[in-house]
Amino acid sequence: MSLPSSDLAVDARGLVKRFGSFTALNGLDLQIPRGAFYAYLGPNGAGKSTSLALLTGVYGPDAGSIQLLGMDAVRQPLEIKRRIGMVPEELSLFERLTGRQYLTFCGRMFGLSGDEAAARAAELLELTELTYKAGSLVAEYSKGMRRRLAIAAALIHAPELIFLDEPFEGIDVLAAGVIRELLRELSRRGVTLLLTTHVLEIADRLATHAGIIRGGRMLDQGTVPELMNRHGVSSLEAVFEKLISVPAARNARLSFYGDAPAPVVPLRRESA
């Protein structure tokens, strides 16, 4: 992708991140045009969460540069934080607040007035179908409710760029539909979204752009039609399968169960 930097919401070049002697990111390039819905894909341990931690300023890179919304991550970290939102994979919410209090608190942290924070909290609770739980402590929320509350919290300051790390994890089918619609609506409004997911069907349904990483390196990225053309396939899922080789585990044996296939015992139907 050779867009000028001003057209990019995310422009990260040559990112390196080491943990001790292990190199998690090894010269990663990541470019996301403004307004794109970018599916960030890769197998377990590829480096997706680590790159998001770098992009959102959780920690700094050992090498490389990061520009977000035209701003430099090192020189303008606070200005960037005001304009981005993040839903991390591991959620740490304030358990002793109610859902409504938590969202209002997040809004106040971003400088909204009390009234504005309360009004936005009410709207977001409605959008994420949590109004009925608004007065309950976060500690009492189920996993899926917590995920939806975290998404609502990430939106309270109307960010222009949102990072979502596995937002569909632990979400039931109905709630997933609600989240999908919400993300589509944000995308329609010009918000740039980066989504990591292992559910490639979701990526296929939502993404305009995608990047596939493995071993801390970008294997390929571009618009979804570009990627499908380049790899001669008709879905993101197939692009992913072409780029990521079959893991050795698929050929592994479960030797201690023996090799003979077990006979299938037909289910007995109770006669009335």
Ligand SMILES: Nc1ncnc2c1ncn2[C@@H]1O[C@H](COP(=O)(O)OP(=O)(O)OP(=O)(O)O)[C@@H](O)[C@H]1O
């Ligand atoms: N704090 C850490 N200390 C040591 N190694 C780490 C640390 N964080 C991540 N890693 C390693 O860096 C690599 C990339 O991890 P990361 O969590 O970014 O992968 P991921 O693509 O998000 O994986 P998943 O899909 O399983 O969530 C992995 O090998 C992981 O073990």
